[in-house]
Amino acid sequence: MPNAHPRTVLVLGGDGFCGWPTALDQSDRGRKVVIVDNLSRRKIDAELGTASLTPIQSPERRLEAWRETSGRSIDFVDLDVSSDVEALSAVLEEHRPDAVVHFAEQRSAPYSMLSTTHRNYTVRNNLMATQNLLEAIRLTRLPTHIVHLGSVGVYGYSSKDWTMPEGYLAVTVPSSEHPDRQVEILHPFEPVSIYHLSKCMDAQLFEFYARYDRLRITDLHQGVVWGTQTRLTKQNDLLINRFDYDSIWGTVVNRFLMQAALGHPLTVYGEGEQTRAFIHLEDAVTCVNLALENPPAARERVRIRNQVAECLRVVDVAGVISDSTGAAITYVDNPRIEEAQNTLQVTNDSFSELGFIPTFLRDGIWRESVDIAQRFRDCADLDRIMPHRSGEHVRAVGA
Amino acid sequence: MPNAHPRTVLVLGGDGFCGWPTALDQSDRGRKVVIVDNLSRRKIDAELGTASLTPIQSPERRLEAWRETSGRSIDFVDLDVSSDVEALSAVLEEHRPDAVVHFAEQRSAPYSMLSTTHRNYTVRNNLMATQNLLEAIRLTRLPTHIVHLGSVGVYGYSSKDWTMPEGYLAVTVPSSEHPDRQVEILHPFEPVSIYHLSKCMDAQLFEFYARYDRLRITDLHQGVVWGTQTRLTKQNDLLINRFDYDSIWGTVVNRFLMQAALGHPLTVYGEGEQTRAFIHLEDAVTCVNLALENPPAARERVRIRNQVAECLRVVDVAGVISDSTGAAITYVDNPRIEEAQNTLQVTNDSFSELGFIPTFLRDGIWRESVDIAQRFRDCADLDRIMPHRSGEHVRAVGA
Numbered sequence: 001m002p003n004a005h006p007r008t009v010l011v012l013g014g015d016g017f018c019g020w021p022t023a024l025d026q027s028d029r030g031r032k033v034v035i036v037d038n039l040s041r042r043k044i045d046a047e048l049g050t051a052s053l054t055p056i057q058s059p060e061r062r063l064e065a066w067r068e069t070s071g072r073s074i075d076f077v078d079l080d081v082s083s084d085v086e087a088l089s090a091v092l093e094e095h096r097p098d099a100v101v102h103f104a105e106q107r108s109a110p111y112s113m114l115s116t117t118h119r120n121y122t123v124r125n126n127l128m129a130t131q132n133l134l135e136a137i138r139l140t141r142l143p144t145h146i147v148h149l150g151s152v153g154v155y156g157y158s159s160k161d162w163t164m165p166e167g168y169l170a171v172t173v174p175s176s177e178h179p180d181r182q183v184e185i186l187h188p189f190e191p192v193s194i195y196h197l198s199k200c201m202d203a204q205l206f207e208f209y210a211r212y213d214r215l216r217i218t219d220l221h222q223g224v225v226w227g228t229q230t231r232l233t234k235q236n237d238l239l240i241n242r243f244d245y246d247s248i249w250g251t252v253v254n255r256f257l258m259q260a261a262l263g264h265p266l267t268v269y270g271e272g273e274q275t276r277a278f279i280h281l282e283d284a285v286t287c288v289n290l291a292l293e294n295p296p297a298a299r300e301r302v303r304i305r306n307q308v309a310e311c312l313r314v315v316d317v318a319g320v321i322s323d324s325t326g327a328a329i330t331y332v333d334n335p336r337i338e339e340a341q342n343t344l345q346v347t348n349d350s351f352s353e354l355g356f357i358p359t360f361l362r363d364g365i366w367r368e369s370v371d372i373a374q375r376f377r378d379c380a381d382l383d384r385i386m387p388h389r390s391g392e393h394v395r396a397v398g399a
Numbered sequence: 400m401p402n403a404h405p406r407t408v409l410v411l412g413g414d415g416f417c418g419w420p421t422a423l424d425q426s427d428r429g430r431k432v433v434i435v436d437n438l439s440r441r442k443i444d445a446e447l448g449t450a451s452l453t454p455i456q457s458p459e460r461r462l463e464a465w466r467e468t469s470g471r472s473i474d475f476v477d478l479d480v481s482s483d484v485e486a487l488s489a490v491l492e493e494h495r496p497d498a499v500v501h502f503a504e505q506r507s508a509p510y511s512m513l514s515t516t517h518r519n520y521t522v523r524n525n526l527m528a529t530q531n532l533l534e535a536i537r538l539t540r541l542p543t544h545i546v547h548l549g550s551v552g553v554y555g556y557s558s559k560d561w562t563m564p565e566g567y568l569a570v571t572v573p574s575s576e577h578p579d580r581q582v583e584i585l586h587p588f589e590p591v592s593i594y595h596l597s598k599c600m601d602a603q604l605f606e607f608y609a610r611y612d613r614l615r616i617t618d619l620h621q622g623v624v625w626g627t628q629t630r631l632t633k634q635n636d637l638l639i640n641r642f643d644y645d646s647i648w649g650t651v652v653n654r655f656l657m658q659a660a661l662g663h664p665l666t667v668y669g670e671g672e673q674t675r676a677f678i679h680l681e682d683a684v685t686c687v688n689l690a691l692e693n694p695p696a697a698r699e700r701v702r703i704r705n706q707v708a709e710c711l712r713v714v715d716v717a718g719v720i721s722d723s724t725g726a727a728i729t730y731v732d733n734p735r736i737e738e739a740q741n742t743l744q745v746t747n748d749s750f751s752e753l754g755f756i757p758t759f760l761r762d763g764i765w766r767e768s769v770d771i772a773q774r775f776r777d778c779a780d781l782d783r784i785m786p787h788r789s790g791e792h793v794r795a796v797g798a
Contacts, residue, residue: 085515085519116484116534116537116538119530119534120484120527120530120531120534123526123527123530123604124523124526124527124530127522127523127526127600128519128522128523131518131519131522131523132519135515135518135519138515139515161572161574161576161577161580162572162574162576162577162580169572170572170573171570171571171572171573171584172570172571172573172579173560173561173568173569173570174569174570174571175560175561177560177561178560178561180571181560181561183587185570185584185587186587188582188584188585189603189606190610191603191607192611194607197603197604197607200603201526201600201603201604204588204590204596204599204600204603205522205596205600207588208590208593208596211589212591212736337611
């Protein structure tokens with residue numbers, strides 16, 4: 001039923017950077033929300049010695065704070081969706097959600113390249129989480145809409161002569177026997193890390209389950225997310241969202257913001273001519289909601305939406321932050337294997353048509369994150385704000 | 400080093416229907432051969448109550464018979480490559496193979512659709528086997544060439560206006576801003592079962608590891624294999640190859656041959672207007688060897704070759720066998736979800752250019768399989784030669 005607002009929403013990975021603000025947003029809209037998360041992101045922090053700059057609370061304490069602040073309650077199920085399809089099916093049977101937002105994947109490109117263990121974990125964890133979700137919905141025969149967080153990075157960063165469409169590309173197949181045939185294909189992938197590769201493989205799973213088993217699926221091709229807080233996480237310090245600034249988990253904007261807060265030069269990799277798509281965290285949450293409220297029809301192919309506000313060169317990102325904060329810019333050898341420069345244009349028509357008005361970096365809302373970084377600067381681990389160059393890590397790529 | 404014949408070849412899945420004759424063929428060519436297999440195919444027979452019509456021997460007994468017959472020895476390692484990348488790496492370090500032939504995947508489309516357990520097993524087993532192999536080769540830094548057995552079925556069976564190329568399709572991307580751009584893409588996938596889907600996802604893994612980690616990979620897009628014995632497996636009854644005739648493991652030609660041997664009508668699904676690509680087992684073994692002897696150069700993209708002899712409609716296959724044996728043909732409701740009819744043209748230029756001369760069904764060599772079926776007819780389970788129509792099995796597809 002298109003345009004029907006969901007009443008019950010499961011948020012897989014609802015303890016994470018995007019998942020937590022999404023869960024609060026959905027709860028704030030009066031929907032019954034169930035977070036399903038195995039806290040793998042917190043456990044990986046323990047493994048790597050990384051940490052959120054902000055003092056995020058335990059799931060239980062966060063949810064208690066949300067009850068006190070909003071008067072609304074969110075359920076929490078501690079479950080590894082990548083390993084237990086029966087338990088996931090039971091959760092679906094119990095709550096019968098109209099929609100599931102699927103964030104339950106390892107989401108760092110650099111992490112996915114650290115070693116064989118990390119590569120294989122990313123492939124197995126991400127694909128089996130997706131496969132188990134698809135199977136659980138097929139088994140329960142619920143009309144549940146899946147909204148998956150993918151990445152616009154699945155297409156790689158070699159320059160192309162066209163604006164990146166929303167998933168599907170119209171092409172012509174030349175033929176000697178027939179008139180040339182126009183077909184619409186999934187835009188070819190060119191993943192730049194095992195993380196991105198796992199998202200490409202997810203896309204194959206989605207295509208199959210939408211066509212063969214008639215599941216209703218939206219795949220959001222998200223840009224690099226920046227920012228820390230949302231309107232809702234700001235309401236109470238106990239609701240604070242995570243802030244990653246290290247070279248594994250911190251995206252480029254958040255690393256620059258941390259550097260600016262500490263009076264450290266902004267470290268641009270190479271010449272900074274890499275162009276990437278960006279979106280602010282609050283906008284990402286807004287777009288997830290628009291996707292939830294506008295599901296594909298039954299028997300429709302996978303709906304792919306670019307969850308992107310703007311495309312910027314890394315050096316332009318540094319320039320905006322430097323101009324306003326006075327931070328210096330320093331150019332360091334690129335520790336990543338990637339094109340030194342590229343052009344990139346990405347359409348976001350499907351969200352624009354639904355009324356999405358993006359926040360741009362130049363609008364200045366990023367100063368909030370500098371304030372947060374300054375507030376917690378004493379907790380910062382300075383070793384973590386520079387790129388690593390040892391071992392396999394130097395092959396890490398992504399944004 | 401293109402055109403250098405391999406001296407040492409690992410055959411993953413070397414106990415199976417295609418793997419066993421391939422291992423013998425490579426050994427017969429004077430190469431050191433190591434079979435790596437966890438005997439999963441034999442274990443699944445125990446699970447399903449299916450069985451090879453022919454009395455296949457234990458790996459140990461087969462290999463002893465091969466030593467006696469040929470004077471050559473083949474090593475056997477009992478290992479699940481989908482679950483143990485360290486052990487696989489150790490095998491690679493020990494034998495330092497020039498090439499690995501990768502058959503170590505669940506290979507039945509109907510099996511892959513039986514239930515959630517079977518769907519998930521197929522995804523996890525096939526992808527992690529491939530991922531572990533790629534990682535093991537990356538870790539050991541050997542220049543080992545991977546030859547993977549894929550399926551021409553990854554492209555689905557909707558009719559297309561072009562001859563299926565070998566992996567890559569030249570298309571034009573219309574542009575309003577630039578001249579139309581010609582690009583070569585991986586031919587779009589349209590898998591018709593979870594089994595085929597796993598092969599599409601394998602293709603994504605191969606593309607990444609060839610581009611990013613510079614692994615040398617050949618992906619063979621094989622047609623439906625028919626036949627039972629090869630020149631080498633015929634030499635000694637203890638070397639006999641497996642013969643599957645049931646609706647899970649038996650491909651359409653072998654099911655018809657069994658029915659002909661038993662005087663049973665040939666059961667054509669629907670009108671039999673489905674067109675599929677076929678290849679005889681001996682030809683498949685020959686093509687694997689041609690692929691091994693002609694690896695891609697270092698830094699080349701994945702070499703994709705169509706391992707196909709001819710395309711035939713199912714009703715034509717039945718006709719050839721009926722004309723020669725006098726078997727009746729009966730049309731049954733199609734238990735599979737598939738197009739009722741399709742056209743299909745598949746090029747096999749890359750093998751033709753290497754001197755491959757295909758065997759066609761009409762050449763009559765299939766009579767050997769009827770002889771085998773008649774010899775072992777008393778062992779046949781008649782319930783197994785008709786399609787199942789109960790439970791989820793009726794949704795099973797593939798060939």
